Amino acid sequence: MNQSTKAYRSAIVHSLGDPAKVGLENSVEYFEDGLLVVENGLVKAVGHAQELLPTLAENVTVTEYQRSLIVPGFIDTHIHFPQTGMIASYGEQLLDWLNNYTFPAEGKFEDRQHAKDVAERFLTELLRNGTTTALVFGTVHKESVDAFFEVAEGYNLRMIAGKVLMDRNAPDYLLDTPESGYQDSKELIERWHGKGRLHYAVTPRFAPTSTDEQLAIAGQLLHEYPDLYMHTHLSENQKEVEWVLELFPDRSSYLDVYQHFNLLTERSVFAHGIHLCDEECQQLADKGSAIAFCPTSNLFLGSGLFNLPKMEQHGVNVGLGTDVGAGTSFSILHTLNEAYKVMQLQGEKLHPFKSLYLATLGGAEALRLDDKIGSFANGKEADFVVLDYQATPLLDYRMQQVKSLDENLFVLATLGDDRTIFETYAAGRCVYQRG
Known part of the structure; x- marks a missing residue:
């Protein structure tokens, strides 16, 4: 060169x-x-x-x-590229919002050309908002992630993405199996992980939509490829937390489900983390896992207020996430605006230097990329x-x-x-x- x-x-x-x-x-x-x-x-x-x-x-x-x-460049630690076309969908909290809006939108991503068209629009929108790195959800379809990586490679962006693993509690047209999820993920990992500036994330949607067998396979992938990321949701909504405890009665907490299947690593990023107890926060800190703070989606879905000082107290790594499409903007600046208000509602302040950190170096540290970006x-x-x-x-x-x-x-x-x-x-x- x-x-x-x-x-x-x-x-x-x-x-x-x-x-x-x-x-x-x-x-x-x-x-x-x-x-x-x-x-x-x-x-x-x-x-x-x-x-x-x-x-x-x-x-x-x-x-x-x-x-x-x-x-x-801004760093977005949690966002869904297939939800670009259903951002600003009215009137539901998390579980109904998934069933009424998200799942139907994601069903279209079996079509590789559709996925590629949306990926192009999505990445253009990120760059228009100054975001140069993101941790990205695909859909259950291998084609969606393949198309995303192809477009991201063309821009030479440092991006992390993964195919959703989901084998229950969702429409039939969005379900895989433990075996197909493993095989599809493995093929994508071999093709894209470490290619240029791209990384792969093992991506169970969230505990309620995966069986024990599938969560075990997610842990197996992390064992086979130790430098992979793990990306999922955690304690976003009170009803979701209650549902997890019903589905996994032998586990002591929502986080304990992931821990049981060896999904807590220093490259694990959990979106939301609003309703966590002190023990769960300490467990995250001990494992070096990170939380993505997603203020616009937490407000939009009425999920609750993220307790940033509590995470600081326990030493948990925190990045900032737009969480489009429940999040209402691709803009990290707009997301910081809402983060400030979330803190105000709890009687706390978000200093501008902390905002800069969350949007850049903090995101890089949460993603273990601070030797490269941030x-x-x-x-x-x-x-x-x-x-x-x-x-x-x-x-x-x-x-x-x-x-x-x-x-x-x-x-x-x-x-x-x-x-x-x-x-x-x-x-x-x-x-x-x-x-």
């Missing part, structure tokens, strides 16, 4: 660590007039423009952005987003009143959305430009 160096000049900020662990003052690095130097798709340097500009070779192109902010440390992949302070008249006017970095980030998270994303870069290549 020919050596290719480019530089980007703007205000730049990135997260250095979890404010709950390192303190607010040590959690971010900010350059009011910064320079991000990218070489062959990797971060070569970040710092003050006046210090780095003299070090560049004469032939290096410098792209300058006015009244903008460069941040690492910040601008030297050698990391150059996934980044250019945020436009003048994206809307109101944002432009409000940003003129800003007096500090934390206020700047809070305004962006509160007023920002897809219009705020000016450009999105993946591995140093522009993959979206507004307009």
